[in-house]
Amino acid sequence: MHRFFIEEKQIDDNKIKITGSDFNHIKNVLRLKIGDEIEICNGQAKEYCCIIDEIHTNEIIAIIQQENKSNTELKTKIILFQGLPKNDKLELIIQKAVELGVFEIVPIQTKRTIVKLDKKKESKKIERWNGISLAAAKQSKRGIIPKVKNIMIYKEALDYATSQVDVVVIPYEKATNMKATKEIIDNLNVKTVGIFIGPEGGFEEEEIKQAVGQGAKPITLGKRILRTETAGLSIISILMYRFEEE
Numbered sequence: 001m002h003r004f005f006i007e008e009k010q011i012d013d014n015k016i017k018i019t020g021s022d023f024n025h026i027k028n029v030l031r032l033k034i035g036d037e038i039e040i041c042n043g044q045a046k047e048y049c050c051i052i053d054e055i056h057t058n059e060i061i062a063i064i065q066q067e068n069k070s071n072t073e074l075k076t077k078i079i080l081f082q083g084l085p086k087n088d089k090l091e092l093i094i095q096k097a098v099e100l101g102v103f104e105i106v107p108i109q110t111k112r113t114i115v116k117l118d119k120k121k122e123s124k125k126i127e128r129w130n131g132i133s134l135a136a137a138k139q140s141k142r143g144i145i146p147k148v149k150n151i152m153i154y155k156e157a158l159d160y161a162t163s164q165v166d167v168v169v170i171p172y173e174k175a176t177n178m179k180a181t182k183e184i185i186d187n188l189n190v191k192t193v194g195i196f197i198g199p200e201g202g203f204e205e206e207e208i209k210q211a212v213g214q215g216a217k218p219i220t221l222g223k224r225i226l227r228t229e230t231a232g233l234s235i236i237s238i239l240m241y242r243f244e245e246e
Contacts, residue, residue, distance in 0.1 A: 001049075002030060003039040003138050005145055011064075016040055016050060018060040026052075026060055038062060045070040045143035070143025074243040077103035077192045079165055080232055081157050083199030084108065084115045089229045094129055098136035098146050100236045101243075103192075105133070106149045108157040112201040122151055154207060157196075158214050166190035168216040171197065171231050172208055175220040184217050185242060193239060197232040 004022045018026065018040075026032050032052055040048045040062065047070050050062035080102050082093055094105055107129075117125060129148040137145045152160060161168050167190050175181070196203075196211060203211075208218060221234050 001037055001039045002026075002032070003041060003141055005041050005043050005134065005138065008042055011042070014064045015053070016048065016062045016064065018062060019058060023058065023060055027055060037065075039141075041070065041143060043143075043145050045073055047143065072101075072141050073143045074101045074103075074240065075245050076188070076190060076239070076243040077165075078236060078239055078243075079104045079106065079161070079192065079194045080236065081106045081108050081152075081161060081194060081196045082232055083110045083197055083203075083228060084113045084151065085199050085228045086114055090129065091132055093229050093232060094132050094148060095136045096233050097236055098133050098142065099140040100233065101142075101240050102146055102236055103144070104147050104149065105129075106157055106160065107151045108154055108196075109151055110154045110199055110207060111204050113199045115199075117151065126150060155210070158211060158216075161194040161196070161216075162214050165192040165194035167192075168194040168196060168211065168214075169219050169235070170195075170203070170208065170211050170216045171221045171226075171235055172218045173202055173225055174205075174208075175218045178220055178222070181219040181221075184219055185238060188239070188242065195232060195235055195239075197228060197235075199228055202228075 006016060010017050034052050034055060036052050038050050038052065040050050047068045048064045049066040050064055052060060053063045054061035080097050082105060084107050097105060126148060133146050133148055167188060221231060226234060
């Protein structure tokens, strides 16, 4: 069943008004008709099974048949703090991280970050990245649309993590104690976890010390050196398995 996200203001009693790009997609791309079923989510883990009731020039009216709470969200929120990679790697990272269940993505500027964006380019990138998150959320039937935040410098990101998450883990190529890593992951009985991933070239030692000084836990992802686009998805996959409920 095709899935769409709406805002609460689009709901009126048992009817939902669909406009804009979703209207165009339903009418002109999918060519759905009156009587066809669609799935609508309010972006806050509430889902509505609906039937298309009216198709007008600029809007579609859907009738709510059933209301449910989304069961696709993890019990623990995962926030990914991703060092800005080169080229379009972040687009792939966002897409796959959303599919895997991440709650929020924060692009970060570190000492080894090569990419530099001015404010105008950053604004366009953030808009595009959030569009990729929306598309991935629809495809994977998420109950929310994970937000891609504005780019933060490293210290700003650490401060944000300290205020927003219960535990921060930071995969680091010089971390070697797999037993300690497994114990950390096994004992993550928290509501929110932050993951810090470096860009190409990883973190500098001083950045790791800075993170540890603010309570972050260095972990290892094994004996192999992973690319930045692999490392984050690797630990998110591990945590997804850890936090997934029946």
